[in-house]
Amino acid sequence: MLECAPAHAVGDAANAADSGTLARLTGAFNGWRHSGLTNEGEQYVAGYPRPPIDRGAQRFRTLIEGQLKHVDPHARRPPMLVVNGNPTPLYTDEQGFFARPWAFGAGSNSIEIISADGAKRQRMQFYEADRSKPQARLRAIVTWDDPRAQVDLHVITPSGLHAYFGNPTLEDGSGFDVDSVDGAGPGIFSSAAPEHGTWLFFFNYWGNFDSTGYNFDPSAHDRDVITATLTLVFNENTPNERRETRVVPLRKIGDLLLVKSERL
Incomplete structure (x- = not known):
């Protein structure tokens, strides 16, 4: 769960009681920090379509929790949650509750909620x-x-190490800080000292799931073509930060695609 940290938020989301806000975020608006809990020990407010199921190391995960004030069941697209410039669809339950995991780095961070029609924004810094974490x-x-x-x-490292949900942490100290299987993700792999050489990043459309659990029914999804996004962030929250983004289509269960080959 989210906990208060000795930091100060700024922006139009600083007052949760403001009638103009899009969502009520759980907890005070003065920063968040990792709760220190891992895996299923976290307490969830809500998730879509059920409380989040996480795999992997979950080493530095923080939950972004809250409730949208207005939910339009007929909207053609969901609201967006943008964390440090990384957009992801914000799926909620029928009451508008959501819980999305993230891994925040030291320094300045931002969270923004954008309404489904793009007309309203709520942001906090x-x-x-x-x-204490790398x-x-x-x-x-x-x-x-x-x-x-x-x-x-x-993720395949230059020396051939393979990080994925079944092997979330690697011998070099890198690994998954977040590996969410609830809806739109995210999965976040991090390395404090990336090895020089060629890194390979693959996507696998593993399967589908609903309130009954995992399944491999090829029709049990919402979109015929799933749009998956890979974002690479280098030197996050520093003056030298840069990022690269790749967007790829996934059409059928079992698809395994090489999305990016990056030489460091």
């Missing part, structure tokens, strides 16, 4: 002062746009 020099983030599909990120 906060400073993460906890430097600062990621490389992050690989996967998100997708189907709440009933499960997409996995696979």
Whole structure:
């Protein structure tokens, strides 16, 4: 769950009671920090279509929780949640509750909620002062746009180490800080000291799931073509930060695509 940190938020989301806001975020608006819990030990407010199921190391995960004030069941697209410039569809339950995991780095971070029609925005900025965890020099983030599909990120290091949901942490200290299988992700792989050489990033359309659990029914999804996004972030929250984005279509269960080959 989210906890208050000794930081100060700024922006139009600073007052949760403001009638103009899009959502009520759980907890005070003065920053968040990792709760120290992992895997199923977290307490969830809500998720879509059920409380989030997480795999992987979940080492530095923080939950972004709250409730949209207005939910339009007929909207052609969902609202968007943008974390540090990374957009992902914000799927909720019927009451508008949501819970999305993220891994925040030290320094300045931002969260923005954009209404489904794009007309309204709610944003907050906060400073993460906890430097007890390694600062990621490389992050690989996967998100997708189907709440009933499960997409996995696979990372191959230059020395041949393979990180994925079945092997979330590697011998070099890198690994998955977040590996969410609830709706649109995210999966977040991080490395504090990325090895020099060629890194490979793959997407696998693993299967679908609903309130009954996982399934491999080829029709049990919301979109015929799932749009999955890979974002690579280098030197996050520093003056040298840069990012690259790749968007790929996934059409059938079992699809395994090489999305990016990156030489560091």
